Amino acid sequence: MIKRSIGMLLGYHLLWSTTANIVGSPEQADRYQELIISNNFFVGGAVNPRDSDLKITSDGDKIVFNGFKNFNTGGVISDLTVLEGHL
Amino acid sequence: MATSVHVHPSSDPSIYKEYESKWTDLPTDEEGWVKRAQEVAAILAQDAGPRERSNASPRAEVALLKHAGLLKVLGPKKYGGGEQPWSVGYKTIREVAKGDGYVACYHFRCTAPGY
DSSP: OOOOOHHHHHHHHHHHHTHHHHHSOHHHHHHHHHHHHHTTOOEEEEOOTTSOOEEEEEETTEEEEESOOSOOBSGGGOSEEEEOEEO | OOOOOOOOOBOOGGGGGGGTTTOOSOOOSHHHHHHHHHHHHHHHHTTHHHHHHSOOBOHHHHHHHHHHTGGGTTSOGGGTOOOOOHHHHHHHHHHHHHHTTSOSOOGGGGOOTTO
16 A cells, blocks of 8 residues: 555645536536535545546446546545546 | 455544644635645654554544645635635645655646646
8 A cells, every 4th residue: 555645635635626616517516615615524536547447337316336446545534535437 | 245344544533633623713815824734744744754654544644634624725715615726725735745754746736627
């Protein structure tokens, strides 16, 4: 397990916690900012273009991620983790 | 078949319990945010050596970031955030990294989305 610097954890948190600002609708962005900031959440991410993809399947109301990730920043200790995958 | 969950050891957040009420308000400008990050870096520097040698998940260190309000630096004021620009966010990252004993250069910094 690679030891992370705390500065790096803060950096990734700021990156992942603002993801919806870029890829989401204004309503989604606002909703995630309210969730993350008002709860003082720490956000991690398991997203890396060099890593294997998760497969996403739809299960009615839910989407299911399946697969294995080699890189996960802050996942063990995060309140929320950003995942990516393909349908 | 029963699945086993491997519980990875983590640092104990109670080591920073004294800081829960140290910072009552968020900083309001860049200078204030940089100073806040420097304060956190100084606290982290106190035990950077033992932390680096241990392989525990940084649960306590993340708790310290939460106490200091640093996770909220970019967030909207209406939700209790600092609503600072990314330029200030970067500065806080750099300052915290200094306390970690790491040089604050890593690949991510130039590629924040939309910046």
